[in-house]
Amino acid sequence: QVQLVESGGGLVMPGDSLRVSCAASGRTDERYTTGWFRQAPGKEREFVSAIDWRGFTTKNADSVKGRFTISRDNAKNTVYLQMNSLKSEDTGVYYCAADTTWYRLSEIASDYDYWGQGTQVTVSS
Numbered sequence: 001q002v003q004l005v006e007s008g009g010g011l012v013m014p015g016d017s018l019r020v021s022c023a024a025s026g027r028t029d030e031r032y033t034t035g036w037f038r039q040a041p042g043k044e045r046e047f048v049s050a051i052d053w054r055g056f057t058t059k060n061a062d063s064v065k066g067r068f069t070i071s072r073d074n075a076k077n078t079v080y081l082q083m084n085s086l087k088s089e090d091t092g093v094y095y096c097a098a099d100t101t102w103y104r105l106s107e108i109a110s111d112y113d114y115w116g117q118g119t120q121v122t123v124s125s
Contacts, residue, residue, distance in 0.1 A: 009119030022096030031102035047107035
């Protein structure tokens with residue numbers, strides 16, 4: 001079992017930056033891919049970014065390429081999502097998730113085994 005807790009969400013203005021974090025506990029000795037997803041009101045949950053268990057390989061959705069950067073610090077069991085040049089369409093609840101099939105970087109939510117409770121990010125003027 002892996003427990004995930006997100007933090008760092010908040011209200012920011014368009015063009016601002018924000019970093020959200022995902023802290024893992026439990027079986028952190030296991031290898032797993034970590035992904036970030038987001039869900040806006042009335043919309044499906046969508047893939048944002050993913051990073052492999054070593055932190056060597058990443059994948060980003062087209063909508064955030066060049067603006068968002070995912071990274072991980074395994075010594076702290078934490079994955080970060082640095083979000084720059086935020087837009088109103090980035091608003092939503094951001095969830096981190098762990099996929100124990102560690103050799104893939106999936107964009108499919110149902111592939112992930114563990115989920116955090118989410119953190120709200122609101123981009124508004």
